[in-house]
Amino acid sequence: MISLEQLSKVYQSKGKTVIGVDDVSLDINKGEIFGVVGYSGAGKSTLLRCMNILERPTEGKVMVDGIDLMTLNSRDLRKARQSIGMIFQGFHLAMAKTVLENVAFALKASGVNRQERKRRAQELLELVGLSDKADQYPAQLSGGQKQRVSIARALANDPKVLLCDEATSALDPNTTQSILKLLKRINRELGLTIVLITHEMEVVKEICDRCAVMEDGKIVEQGSTYEIFADPENELTKRFIQTVIDFRIPEKVLSERKGTIVHMTFKGDSANESVVSDLLQGYSIRANILHGKIDYIQDQALGTFVMELTGERKVVQQAIQDLREKLGEVEVLQDDRSTDQSLARAE
Template identity: 50%
Template sequence: MISIEGLSKVFRLKQKNITAVDDMSLTIHDGDIFGVIGYSGAGKSTFIRLLNRLEEPTNGKITIHGEEITAMSKKKLRIARQDIGMIFQHFNLLWSRTVSENIAFPLEIAGVPMEERKKRVSELVDLVGLKGRENAYPAQLSGGQKQRVGIARALANNPKVLLCDEATSALDPETTDSILDLLVDINERLGLTIILITHEMHVIRKICNRVAVMENGKVVEQGEVLDVFLKPNKPVTRKFVEQVMGDPDGDHNQLLEVYSSGLVVRLHFVGESANQALISKISREFQIEVNILQGKITQTKLGAYGTLIVQINGEPNEINNTIGFIKEETSVEVEVLTHA
């Protein structure tokens, strides 16, 4: 488990104090893929560099697997960092070294014998899907291949924690998805705890179990990804959810201008309810007509989440019975947007 208590970082710039991370507290469980999301300047990059003390904290405590990182001497910290791998937005590869030599670099620093290094490099090349590219130089690789080298290098010393600093921001969408799939595979195979910072909600949606939202150095919201998607509490969180789901209020206001008859409702589907054949069921059960106006369902790592805006026409009594049935007999949430 990773415990972060009251973590702060204050920079002194032009005789002013700039607070990059402000009294941050989090608990991250073993084996989690934990996302930290925020816009530029939110403090997320500083936060992740505090975890392995690439930045020294001003205040607070970081404990990883029972070891207090913030209290370690520099000598002990060098050893502890072998358990904390890190990958970067711009890869940070050694351009004069081949793929194999880049991956072997942390093993050389750790004093691992050559034969053992070769074996470990071969294992990692297979793991990240770079078989046949061992002797290529970074300039000969695509962006996705460079990041795979970065991931393999970060895994060289068998770390227990992998820190990802905007690891997909420099990649195109298709390559991003392939790197995210690789991180999920590594998490499941190795039981590795992954902490991933990003400004893209798509990344959080695709692979994270839990998420913390940062703004102005503070964590303003946190929880399971599915819960945050369903009920974002803070304006900044709602903006991130809109990256994936669109602006629900803007969408439904436009629809209400066009569809003024009957009852217009928004149905919220979560988890297993997203697979229910609800529309066909209520159309059979009640004397109503259902017109689907708009809908979107997206997958998170913990299940599906989606909304469907529908217009229900019929006698008022039948419409009321329909709404009552959905509320009482299904796990779908109903939000009435306009009354008949």
């Protein structure tokens, strides 16, 4: 649906060259929800605006539904943009127009007659759950309701693609969840391809099929959302994931523990099975859970556990080896300290 080939955007500012997007190639499939995550200044919003040529790339190719937008003249580009809806963090509503008029305005620009504009606008307001707010003004709405109006307006011309630029960052957590559920429902019911720009990994976890992580204008990692969470490679990606799935144990707690501390990751079916208890029954060691959590990403379970294992050193090491063979993801955070302290006392 969307294909970016060696895309770059370079600005000249006060005699200096600023690279907004740096040689990005990306394919977004029809009907999926694709997330682009990064900190402020990473280039993600610039990348999004290049997808509909609101920012004209310095180099590269932008293909949307088989059309190279970079080759279109102004008239054909305006027509092509009708199939690409866009919503923003700041809503961008006309404060002097009613909710219904805000939604209908996009249809007026497309030459739709007044009666059809009203019918279509009412239909879209019902879709986003605001049919009872048609005659109100944006100032009378909550932030979440304003964003719903923005979504309805973006859908007015039956787009094939919906670009979302930090669409939930100005909203509280509960409202964010409701907007994400709405976007997911729109994606499912309308078959809409959605590209979501965000700095919140929790948003990516909740809604995205695949995602990419950006830093300094480049994509540093991309893949299915589940695999990105289950097996991140880039250090920036790992930091983002820690904001959602954090298994770090306070140093004070670790210093009070004498056994071997291990961090285990359970993927897929293993997250719902009694892998550890079944395996450790065959060993004369004790296991104490210090942290445990199971998340569901794309309807797949991803578990993370931190445990203290105590017992004879050789037996503990053999148990860890068997866990690695079973799970693959076992990291020793702290080795057995009881033996070391016993040796220190003996000396």
